[in-house]
Amino acid sequence: MTILQERTESGLPHPEPARHEPAHHAARPSGFYEWVTSTDHKVIGKNYMYTSLVVFIAAGIMALIIRAQLVQPNNTLVTFQQYNELFTMHGSLMLYLFAGPFAFGGFANILVPLQIGAPDMAFPRLNALSYWLYLSGVLIMCGGFLTVGGAADFGWVSYAPLSGSLYSPGTGADMWIIAIVLTGFSAIFTGVNLLTTIFYLRAPGMTMFRVPLFTWTMLITGLLILLAFPVLGAAMIMLFADRHFGAHIFTVAGGGVPVLWQNLFWFWGHPEVYILALPFFGMVSEILPVFSKKPIFGYKGMIFATIAIAALSTSVWAHHMFTTGVVLLPFFSLMSYMIAVPTGIKFFNWIGTMWRGQLSFTVPMLFAIGFLLCFLSGGLSGILLASPPIDFAVHDTYFVVAHFHQVLVATVVFAGFGGFYFWYPKFTGRMLRSGLGKAHFWMLFVGFWLTYIPMYALGLDGMPRREATYAAGRGWTMLNEISSAGAVLMGLSFVFWLINLWISWRNPVAAGNDPWDGQSLEWYTTSPPPPHNYYKLPPIRSERPVWDMKHPEHLKVHQPEIHVPAGVASPGPGAASAISMPDAGGSRGSNSESGEGG
Amino acid sequence: MAFPIFLPATRIARLVPVTATTPEARTPDTSVARPDRPFEKPASAVSTRSPASRLAVLVTIVGTALVMTSCTLPAWGAKHGATLQGHDTFKLWQGLVLAAIIVGAIVYGLILWSVFRYRRKSDAIPRQFHEHTALEVIWTAIPLLIVLVVFFFTVKTENNVDALAPHPAVTIKVTAFQWGWKFAYEHDGVTVLGETLQNPEMVLPVGEAARIVLVSADVVHGFYVDAFDFSRYAQPGVTNRFDLTVRHAGVYQGQCSDFCGLYHTEMLFRVAAVPPAQFRAWLASTRHYESIHHTYIT
Numbered sequence: 001m002t003i004l005q006e007r008t009e010s011g012l013p014h015p016e017p018a019r020h021e022p023a024h025h026a027a028r029p030s031g032f033y034e035w036v037t038s039t040d041h042k043v044i045g046k047n048y049m050y051t052s053l054v055v056f057i058a059a060g061i062m063a064l065i066i067r068a069q070l071v072q073p074n075n076t077l078v079t080f081q082q083y084n085e086l087f088t089m090h091g092s093l094m095l096y097l098f099a100g101p102f103a104f105g106g107f108a109n110i111l112v113p114l115q116i117g118a119p120d121m122a123f124p125r126l127n128a129l130s131y132w133l134y135l136s137g138v139l140i141m142c143g144g145f146l147t148v149g150g151a152a153d154f155g156w157v158s159y160a161p162l163s164g165s166l167y168s169p170g171t172g173a174d175m176w177i178i179a180i181v182l183t184g185f186s187a188i189f190t191g192v193n194l195l196t197t198i199f200y201l202r203a204p205g206m207t208m209f210r211v212p213l214f215t216w217t218m219l220i221t222g223l224l225i226l227l228a229f230p231v232l233g234a235a236m237i238m239l240f241a242d243r244h245f246g247a248h249i250f251t252v253a254g255g256g257v258p259v260l261w262q263n264l265f266w267f268w269g270h271p272e273v274y275i276l277a278l279p280f281f282g283m284v285s286e287i288l289p290v291f292s293k294k295p296i297f298g299y300k301g302m303i304f305a306t307i308a309i310a311a312l313s314t315s316v317w318a319h320h321m322f323t324t325g326v327v328l329l330p331f332f333s334l335m336s337y338m339i340a341v342p343t344g345i346k347f348f349n350w351i352g353t354m355w356r357g358q359l360s361f362t363v364p365m366l367f368a369i370g371f372l373l374c375f376l377s378g379g380l381s382g383i384l385l386a387s388p389p390i391d392f393a394v395h396d397t398y399f400v401v402a403h404f405h406q407v408l409v410a411t412v413v414f415a416g417f418g419g420f421y422f423w424y425p426k427f428t429g430r431m432l433r434s435g436l437g438k439a440h441f442w443m444l445f446v447g448f449w450l451t452y453i454p455m456y457a458l459g460l461d462g463m464p465r466r467e468a469t470y471a472a473g474r475g476w477t478m479l480n481e482i483s484s485a486g487a488v489l490m491g492l493s494f495v496f497w498l499i500n501l502w503i504s505w506r507n508p509v510a511a512g513n514d515p516w517d518g519q520s521l522e523w524y525t526t527s528p529p530p531p532h533n534y535y536k537l538p539p540i541r542s543e544r545p546v547w548d549m550k551h552p553e554h555l556k557v558h559q560p561e562i563h564v565p566a567g568v569a570s571p572g573p574g575a576a577s578a579i580s581m582p583d584a585g586g587s588r589g590s591n592s593e594s595g596e597g598g
Numbered sequence: 599m600a601f602p603i604f605l606p607a608t609r610i611a612r613l614v615p616v617t618a619t620t621p622e623a624r625t626p627d628t629s630v631a632r633p634d635r636p637f638e639k640p641a642s643a644v645s646t647r648s649p650a651s652r653l654a655v656l657v658t659i660v661g662t663a664l665v666m667t668s669c670t671l672p673a674w675g676a677k678h679g680a681t682l683q684g685h686d687t688f689k690l691w692q693g694l695v696l697a698a699i700i701v702g703a704i705v706y707g708l709i710l711w712s713v714f715r716y717r718r719k720s721d722a723i724p725r726q727f728h729e730h731t732a733l734e735v736i737w738t739a740i741p742l743l744i745v746l747v748v749f750f751f752t753v754k755t756e757n758n759v760d761a762l763a764p765h766p767a768v769t770i771k772v773t774a775f776q777w778g779w780k781f782a783y784e785h786d787g788v789t790v791l792g793e794t795l796q797n798p799e800m801v802l803p804v805g806e807a808a809r810i811v812l813v814s815a816d817v818v819h820g821f822y823v824d825a826f827d828f829s830r831y832a833q834p835g836v837t838n839r840f841d842l843t844v845r846h847a848g849v850y851q852g853q854c855s856d857f858c859g860l861y862h863t864e865m866l867f868r869v870a871a872v873p874p875a876q877f878r879a880w881l882a883s884t885r886h887y888e889s890i891h892h893t894y895i896t
């Protein structure tokens with residue numbers, strides 16, 4: 001069962017695809033047909049990634065319209081109705097259809113099998129179904145804009161009874177609900193796929209404590225998805241039943257309980273916050289070591305911190321409901337405070353990773369450091385919000401808008417685009433230009449602070465969120481102008497990114513297998529990886545097999561001499577096709593120790 | 599909505615001569631601070647004997663306790679809290695922000711230090727250390743202690759803010775509706791009602807506890823007065839009760855804080871705090887007016 005490799009002298013081995021590629025791959029579909037029919041995790045992952053990025057751009061444009069409306073008091077750029085649709089769709093697209101799918105549909109789909117040495121996801125067709133459900137959700141939710149009543153307009157949280165048929169009768173609202181049910185199922189399927197893949201398809205030698213941290217965070221994210229998303233789907237179906245079948249689950253008139261909606265929604269909603277954060281924490285945990293030329297500091301501590309965050313995140317939902325007056329304040333406050341502890345552990349471990357390293361400030365590294373600097377600010381204001389009296393004072397003001405944007409933009413945008421710059425060479429085989437990448441980073445970074453710091457001040461001065469305009473006499477004009485200017489900077493920074501993509505498409509610079517001096521398994525295979533990812537695998541003796549291969553002198557645990565029966569040490573086409581057979585995976589995972597036992 | 603709206607628009611202005619129009623007081627008024635608040639007591643509840651973390655804990659406790667007792671800290675951009683309850687929140691805010699700034703300064707300092715100090719100087723491979731158990735225990739334990747201290751003060755303030763006076767001077771039933779407010783002084787037979795930009799005005803006695811009974815006639819709304827450092831949802835099916843003890847006479851702007859539909863933006867109101875004698879005179883004359891005209895004040 002063991003697949004062992006000889007190490008080539010030049011460092012990385014060359015998989016020689018021409019010789020090993022099984023015959024049936026010769027007729028692989030290409031272009032549009034490939035995009036539509038593929039069950040390859042890399043193709044599906046790319047579909048996910050580019051779809052979610054288009055959603056991101058659309059939602060970003062909506063944000064810019066919102067900021068344009070707010071730049072002056074009593075502005076009439078958009079009507080109240082249009083404004084309500086805009087912030088609802090901006091928030092919904094960003095959270096339901098960009099941030100999550102970008103992480104677990106895009107990155108995780110491509111990276112998890114690569115990082116654990118698996119040929120594909122455990123259930124490739126289910127994976128394809130996930131993507132098509134997701135795409136349907138995107139089209140249906142955005143289609144709301146084409147209906148007579150316009151898109152959904154009750155906020156991304158759709159509090160009952162405002163979201164009921166009495167107060168929001170439009171078709172756009174129904175399409176919004178259906179879209180979320182569809183993408184909710186897609187997320188659940190992806191969660192199942194991730195868990196199964198990580199538990200059963202690890203390569204020989206890849207024990208759980210050698211799994212790279214990004215994959216670990218995806219494992220925990222998958223668990224959280226399975227915990228949280230069924231509740232969201234159920235709540236949406238109940239809402240739909242209320243709207244169309246008179247179920248009266250959330251209406252007082254019919255004997256229902258409106259505040260039940262908030263409990264159900266946030267029971268999904270807070271774990272969702274970590275479903276959105278953990279994958280990006282994982283990306284940072286991959287980027288920082290590579291550009292510090294060191295291992296991650298406190299690998300196991302990171303894993304336990306991730307688990308602790310996930311566990312705590314299921315019992316803090318009512319911190320979004322402090323002002324309802326119907327929740328047990330001290331309990332949810334204490335639980336929320338406790339989350340600061342494992343999050344702090346992560347921060348200190350990231351700092352420990354850079355400590356005494358040799359830091360090179362490539363574009364991914366800049367974004368990762370940007371994440372640290374930006375997230376910390378949002379995290380600190382989050383600790384203030386965990387105090388119910390302070391939450392009473394600033395709940396539903398721009399203070400909260402600033403807080404959640406700082407954490408979300410830090411994770412999804414800074415860490416997310418750090419990951420994009422980091423793995424793009426692996427996904428495509430091409431480099432992105434570093435000058436344009438740095439321009440992207442600095443403009444985004446400056447825009448970030450300009451946009452959100454004034455929002456804190458506005459919130460403390462009493463400006464409520466979701467209001468379409470404000471009176472001139474309140475003295476909010478100047479801060480809003482600064483915030484809008486920052487938003488324009490943030491928006492424009494993505495032009496550099498688009499130009500970068502364009503240039504790398506027209507003028508490719510080959511990336512090679514390992515452009516960054518990487519550490520984890522994915523840097524071993526070609527860029528882009530061949531179908532089924534690996535023709536051979538290096539020995540896996542730590543969480544960074546590629547680094548171990550390049551620097552055998554630093555191997556943490558010195559292995560006893562391995563005696564390999566003749567014929568196994570030099571894998572031919574037989575070994576390659578063993579890997580590419582999906583059903584061979586189950587038994588390989590359970591034999592994961594055999595690599596070191598010899 | 600089903601509420602009848604009548605608008606004797608200028609009437610309220612005549613009835614309520616406003617003594618101070620600045621919505622917030624720059625100097626905290628300690629003369630009205632309640633004696634029954636054991637707020638100034640230094641924290642002695644948390645104790646640890648671990649030598650490694652003793653210093654940090656000491657610093658935290660002393661620092662936080664100092665902060666909690668001090669009124670000279672900066673406001674950090676927040677309103678001072680025009681009610682007793684809000685002022686408590688404000689003092690908690692002052693302390694917590696200071697704690698956050700200290701923690702933030704340390705962590706930002708460490709990040710920036712490692713970024714600038716350890717930038718690449720050669721191609722040498724740095725020492726490959728993986729973990730340090732003692733360090734990791736310390737940076738788990740210290741944040742844990744800090745949040746427990748913070749939580750302790752949070753609970754104290756929260757109990758003050760949510761406390762209900764046994765005999766409030768006046769009870770006002772506030773009904774939020776799409777898109778306006780109804781303030782009913784039910785024991786006194788007076789009702790104030792107004793939609794969107796009409797800015798209905800709630801009149802309160804200064805220095806006396808006013809009980810607010812908050813409900814919603816339709817969707818979820820938020821009763822929010824920024825100068826009071828306080829908000830509470832008005833929800834169908836839920837009755838919320840809280841006290842407002844306004845410290846300074848004045849007119850304060852209020853607004854619906856939870857998104858409630860098309861005209862959420864314009865769901866405004868005001869709170870006028872007047873001296874108690876004047877408040878009772880207003881109640882009497884308004885009751886008289888309503889009994890003659892069968893209509894509500896806007």
Ligand code: HEM
Pocket residue numbers: 060063064066067087088090091092094095099154155156157401405408409412413451464465466467468487490491
């Ligand atoms: C260019 C960057 C962005 C800008 C300028 C921006 C701006 C805004 C503004 C001004 C609002 C408040 C609207 C209101 O309350 O009236 C808002 C709401 C929101 N934003 Fe963003 N945003 C940006 C990026 C993001 C990102 C990356 C995410 C998530 C990943 C996000 C998620 C949300 C959510 C969930 C809401 C709340 C929507 C609601 O209240 O229902 N935003 N955004």
Ligand SMILES: [Cu+2]
Pocket residue numbers: 269270273316317319320
């Ligand atoms: Cu939460």
Ligand SMILES: [Cu+2]
Pocket residue numbers: 774775777818819820854855856857858862865
């Ligand atoms: Cu309202």
